[in-house]
Amino acid sequence: MGEPQKGLLSVIEKLKGSSEQEVRIVLLGLDNAGKTTLLKSLASEDVNTITPTQGFNIKSVASHGMKLNVWDIGGQRKIRPFWKKYLENTDLLIYVIDSADKKRFEETGLELSELIDEENLKGVPVLVFANKQDLATASPASEIAEGLNLHTYRDREWQIQACSAVSGEGVQDGMNWICNNIVNKKK
Amino acid sequence: MFSLMANCCNWLKRWREPARKVTLVMVGLDNAGKTATVRGIQGENPQDVAPTVGFSKVDLKQGKYEVTIFDLGGGKRIRGIWKNYFSESHGVVFVVDSSDIQRIQETRETMAEVLQHPRIAGKPVLVLANKQDQEGALAEADIIENLSLEKLVNENKCLCQIEPCSAVLGYGKKVDKSIKKGLNWLLNNIAKDYEAITERVQKDTAEQRAQEEQDKKERAERVRKLREEREQQERE
Ligand SMILES: Nc1nc2c(ncn2[C@@H]2O[C@H](COP(=O)(O)OP(=O)(O)OP(=O)(O)O)[C@@H](O)[C@H]2O)c(=O)[nH]1
Ligand SMILES: Nc1nc2c(ncn2[C@@H]2O[C@H](COP(=O)(O)OP(=O)(O)OP(=O)(O)O)[C@@H](O)[C@H]2O)c(=O)[nH]1
Ligand SMILES: [Mg+2]
Ligand SMILES: [Mg+2]
Numbered sequence: 001m002g003e004p005q006k007g008l009l010s011v012i013e014k015l016k017g018s019s020e021q022e023v024r025i026v027l028l029g030l031d032n033a034g035k036t037t038l039l040k041s042l043a044s045e046d047v048n049t050i051t052p053t054q055g056f057n058i059k060s061v062a063s064h065g066m067k068l069n070v071w072d073i074g075g076q077r078k079i080r081p082f083w084k085k086y087l088e089n090t091d092l093l094i095y096v097i098d099s100a101d102k103k104r105f106e107e108t109g110l111e112l113s114e115l116i117d118e119e120n121l122k123g124v125p126v127l128v129f130a131n132k133q134d135l136a137t138a139s140p141a142s143e144i145a146e147g148l149n150l151h152t153y154r155d156r157e158w159q160i161q162a163c164s165a166v167s168g169e170g171v172q173d174g175m176n177w178i179c180n181n182i183v184n185k186k187k
Numbered sequence: 188m189f190s191l192m193a194n195c196c197n198w199l200k201r202w203r204e205p206a207r208k209v210t211l212v213m214v215g216l217d218n219a220g221k222t223a224t225v226r227g228i229q230g231e232n233p234q235d236v237a238p239t240v241g242f243s244k245v246d247l248k249q250g251k252y253e254v255t256i257f258d259l260g261g262g263k264r265i266r267g268i269w270k271n272y273f274s275e276s277h278g279v280v281f282v283v284d285s286s287d288i289q290r291i292q293e294t295r296e297t298m299a300e301v302l303q304h305p306r307i308a309g310k311p312v313l314v315l316a317n318k319q320d321q322e323g324a325l326a327e328a329d330i331i332e333n334l335s336l337e338k339l340v341n342e343n344k345c346l347c348q349i350e351p352c353s354a355v356l357g358y359g360k361k362v363d364k365s366i367k368k369g370l371n372w373l374l375n376n377i378a379k380d381y382e383a384i385t386e387r388v389q390k391d392t393a394e395q396r397a398q399e400e401q402d403k404k405e406r407a408e409r410v411r412k413l414r415e416e417r418e419q420q421e422r423e
Contacts, residue, residue, distance in 0.1 A: 151271035159241035
């Protein structure tokens with residue numbers, strides 16, 4: 001009876017207990033934005049069999065001698081109210097946008113602005129991945145930055161990175177930014 | 188004895204003055220060395236910087252000033268965000284890659300756009316002619332000429348100082364003296380005109396914030412309608 005619980009605990013212990021620098025990252029964005037695909041591509045896993053996330057996925061990614069614990073949470077409308085529960089002790093927010101889904105730019109901007117107002121994310125830097133740049137209908141990152149009104153967020157750093165989670169393009173650049181800016185400062 | 192007392196009084200007066208908040212916007216083309224410069228001033232290693240495609244800021248104390256510097260991305264496709272930070276800035280730091288002769292015209296046009304902006308014109312501008320350590324870097328006089336700097340600052344009534352420098356020379360206490368000198372010049376000139384600039388900053392910022400609030404409300408309303416429509420469709 002106690003066994004499975006112990007198993008889970010030891011996993012958590014492992015996540016927490018190692019001596020190297022750990023960074024907690026939450027990965028949010030509307031459903032279908034490509035969060036899970038991005039996470040798998042970061043971990044060099046197959047990105048062909050991904051289904052919508054009902055709960056969350058978590059992966060630890062090693063980069064620049066750091067351990068990035070990335071939490072990917074489902075983005076469907078009925079799940080979004082649970083985002084708040086994952087925000088405590090977050091070092092960085094990654095927000096993923098489907099750059100081709102123009103119809104929902106305002107909606108995703110609104111969700112982001114609500115997150116920015118959360119007490120637990122106060123001052124937490126934001127990396128926006130303008131994903132699906134491989135699609136011909138994708139908007140450029142600068143247009144998305146304006147559409148999301150990123151310039152109104154003056155109390156924290158932000159960066160917008162064009163990328164494609166399926167081809168992997170731009171993903172590493174985004175990770176480099178994280179390591180250069182966030183991780184160095186934590187040291 | 189008298190002078191000693193006078194000194195003491197001055198010192199007391201200065202000590203009592205409240206700290207002055209100053210915001211600076213740091214712009215210039217991508218790769219000019221903005222982030223490296225900010226890192227150096229902050230006492231961090233200016234090597235290994237990644238391009239900025241967004242916004243970052245640093246707070247520092249310089250004497251009685253509490254200075255905030257906005258370090259913005261300079262790439263062509265992100266430059267559009269600069270204007271959003273002009274209203275709250277007391278002054279400008281424009282960083283130039285002195286060794287990038289190919290892009291000096293692009294630099295000139297970009298600088299003209301900044302200085303002409305109604306929320307910048309009339310504010311003091313520090314030009315950092317960076318990367319002087321590079322072979323073939325343009326000297327101060329050449330940069331002034333290539334940028335038509337004289338004409339530009341006179342037309343826009345901006346006080347201006349140009350400092351040749353190198354952001355990678357050192358950091359913290361060892362940061363290039365020219366950078367320090369330039370920054371001091373900028374802060375002193377802002378100080379001379381502090382009340383007027385601050386009044387302008389407050390007015391422009393309030394206007395911009397009100398506009399942003401308004402836009403946000405309208406957006407929220409549009410999203411609400413869209414969601415309602417979608418839910419309606421789902422029910423049918
Ligand atoms: N063309 C293209 N498709 C992508 C890209 N990234 C993700 N997709 C596709 O977009 C769909 C949604 O991807 P997911 O990773 O499941 O999206 P998600 O954000 O995790 O969605 P939820 O779990 O529902 O919140 C899948 O069909 C992906 O193959 C991309 O960069 N380019
Ligand atoms: N040799 C030399 N290299 C420099 C100097 N200043 C910056 N660099 C290098 O120039 C490159 C660009 O520097 P950044 O500070 O990232 O430039 P930036 O202006 O912030 O560029 P964006 O963020 O893209 O707008 C980096 O490789 C720096 O190391 C300098 O004074 N001399
Ligand atoms: Mg998912
Ligand atoms: Mg930069």
